[in-house]
Amino acid sequence: MAEESENWSRPDWWDDAACRGRHDLLSEFVTSAGIDQNRSRYTKQVIPWRLVQMCKHCPVNEICLETGMRDRYAIRGGTTPGQRDAIIRKERRDRAS
Ligand code: SF4
Numbered sequence: 694m695a696e697e698s699e700n701w702s703r704p705d706w707w708d709d710a711a712c713r714g715r716h717d718l719l720s721e722f723v724t725s726a727g728i729d730q731n732r733s734r735y736t737k738q739v740i741p742w743r744l745v746q747m748c749k750h751c752p753v754n755e756i757c758l759e760t761g762m763r764d765r766y767a768i769r770g771g772t773t774p775g776q777r778d779a780i781i782r783k784e785r786r787d788r789a790s
Pocket of ligand 1: 757769
């Protein structure tokens with residue numbers, strides 16, 4: 694695990710991320726999220742309005758979402774982990790029908 698994080702580097706698109714250096718906004722989401730220990734799922738997910746607007750106008754929001762579909766913790770492309778789970782479930786249902 695340590696080896697993995699030592700080798701991890703930020704992707705090139707991160708240079709253009711609107712939230713780069715905005716830990717003040719990103720931490721508002723983290724502190725508003727709760728995890729149900731029994732189900733290992735987020736039970737309370739609120740994206741601060743300012744963060745929603747920032748993601749909406751971010752120049753890399755599409756690749757942020759695309760590469761973060763399985764991110765279990767962060768806002769990616771203006772979505773919460775729970776919203777991305779819902780997108781994945783819908784895509785599976787659509788493929789099955
Ligand atoms: S879409 Fe949102 S979370 Fe993703 S890089 Fe842009 S501002 Fe950050």
